[in-house]
Amino acid sequence: MKITDAYVIVTCPARNFVTLKIRTDEGVYGIGDATLNGRELAVASYLTDHVIPCLIGRDPHDIEDIWQYLYKGAYWRRGPVTMSAIAAVDTALWDIKAKVAGLPLYQLLGGKSRNGVMVYAHANGQTVDDAMNQVQHYVDQGYKAIRIQAGVPGLKGVYGVAKGINYEPATRGLPAESAWSTEAYLDFAPTLFAAARDRFGWDLHLLHDVHHRLTPIEAARLGKALEPYRLFWMEDPTPAENQESFRLIRQHTTTPLAVGEVFNTIWDAKDLIQNQLIDYIRTTVVHAGGITHLRRIANLAELYQIRTGSHGATDLSPVCMGAALHFDLWVPNFGIQERMVHEDVTESVFPHAYSFDQGYMHPGEAPGHGVDIDEAEAAKYPYQPAYLPVARLTDGTLWNW
Ligand SMILES: O=C(O)C(=O)C[C@H](O)[C@H](O)CO
Numbered sequence: 001m002k003i004t005d006a007y008v009i010v011t012c013p014a015r016n017f018v019t020l021k022i023r024t025d026e027g028v029y030g031i032g033d034a035t036l037n038g039r040e041l042a043v044a045s046y047l048t049d050h051v052i053p054c055l056i057g058r059d060p061h062d063i064e065d066i067w068q069y070l071y072k073g074a075y076w077r078r079g080p081v082t083m084s085a086i087a088a089v090d091t092a093l094w095d096i097k098a099k100v101a102g103l104p105l106y107q108l109l110g111g112k113s114r115n116g117v118m119v120y121a122h123a124n125g126q127t128v129d130d131a132m133n134q135v136q137h138y139v140d141q142g143y144k145a146i147r148i149q150a151g152v153p154g155l156k157g158v159y160g161v162a163k164g165i166n167y168e169p170a171t172r173g174l175p176a177e178s179a180w181s182t183e184a185y186l187d188f189a190p191t192l193f194a195a196a197r198d199r200f201g202w203d204l205h206l207l208h209d210v211h212h213r214l215t216p217i218e219a220a221r222l223g224k225a226l227e228p229y230r231l232f233w234m235e236d237p238t239p240a241e242n243q244e245s246f247r248l249i250r251q252h253t254t255t256p257l258a259v260g261e262v263f264n265t266i267w268d269a270k271d272l273i274q275n276q277l278i279d280y281i282r283t284t285v286v287h288a289g290g291i292t293h294l295r296r297i298a299n300l301a302e303l304y305q306i307r308t309g310s311h312g313a314t315d316l317s318p319v320c321m322g323a324a325l326h327f328d329l330w331v332p333n334f335g336i337q338e339r340m341v342h343e344d345v346t347e348s349v350f351p352h353a354y355s356f357d358q359g360y361m362h363p364g365e366a367p368g369h370g371v372d373i374d375e376a377e378a379a380k381y382p383y384q385p386a387y388l389p390v391a392r393l394t395d396g397t398l399w400n401w
């Protein structure tokens with residue numbers, strides 16, 4: 001079997017997505033997600049100009065060799081652009097292999113380890129009451145786990161809080177600016193979870209994303225303050241470039257920690273995992289070199305009883321979601337999967353076999369990863385330049401968004 005051609009489809013049904021399609025001489029094709037929020041065209045060019053020419057004529061079954069060829073062969077290793085491009089190729093090749101086998105992808109990984117994949121929803125609101133009403137909305141849909149974010153009194157445009165119903169951080173045009181005050185946030189955050197436990201009791205898993213905003217000692221303080229509300233996890237409490245920072249947080253709190261949505265290789269997570277400084281690894285298919293590399297990260301994490309909790313915001317396309325759900329159904333040390341529902345127009349471009357029922361998702365039984373792209377629909381929505389926001393402290397200092 002041979003790869004005959006491959007091309008990139010950039011489309012903007014509600015938001016931008018980059019998709020790689022690989023075709024073979026036997027008529028079977030595979031697709032992979034290559035979306036890197038706010039830097040989409042860099043990955044599209046990396047694929048079109050540098051990767052696709054190296055794929056033509058290769059046997060699509062040689063997934064491992066092609067992965068090594070693209071990783072070691074580039075000489076310039078790691079980084080989000082490189083690893084998203086490799087992920088797209090890898091996902092498309094697993095899709096092809098599973099289609100040829102006539103099996104859903106999870107069967108090739110080792111079969112199912114569970115009946116369904118527990119997912120968490122995003123509840124948010126400008127006020128605590130608004131956020132609680134959204135929690136109720138997701139409880140009514142059967143969710144067992146809910147992330148809660150709310151506006152901080154006195155701050156405009158806080159991370160995770162929607163202007164309308166659904167939160168979408170990327171905005172058209174140049175980056176939006178939002179304000180940040182650690183002092184205001186630290187005083188407010190525990191009251192949000194006190195309200196949630198008061199109204200919803202203890203059966204619900206509650207999650208929270210700090211989105212890299214705190215210093216290690218501030219994160220330690222927040223972790224301690226949240227302990228009475230027994231969170232499922234506190235996510236990205238401090239930036240993780242310096243993995244050692246997490247030791248300080250760990251020394252002070254038993255609130256479980258989740259990190260890794262911005263990681264792109266096992267090397268970004270290695271010290272955190274081996275020193276048992278986190279509880280959940282958030283890395284997902286598209287940003288970490290595909291199924292092939294994510295499997296290595298999960299296997300390392302398993303040795304230290306660290307579980308997976310894959311990133312699943314709206315910028316992870318349905319193609320990534322489909323592949324991640326196959327991975328989640330198989331991976332022995334599964335924790336949870338994030339789910340932000342895509343807009344209807346996105347779903348119309350990406351028909352998929354996965355489904356949701358009572359807080360659990362299932363990848364479906366279609367051969368491959370079960371997600372396709374309708375290219376005629378995709379062509380109706382051309383790329384729109386959009387960026388993630390930046391955050392500034394109240395005195396104007398640029399901060400971590
Ligand atoms: O879903 C999350 O936990 C996020 O932090 C969402 C990110 O801000 C978003 O995916 C960035 O592209």
Ligand SMILES: [Mg+2]
Pocket residue numbers: 209211235236261
């Ligand atoms: Mg996050």
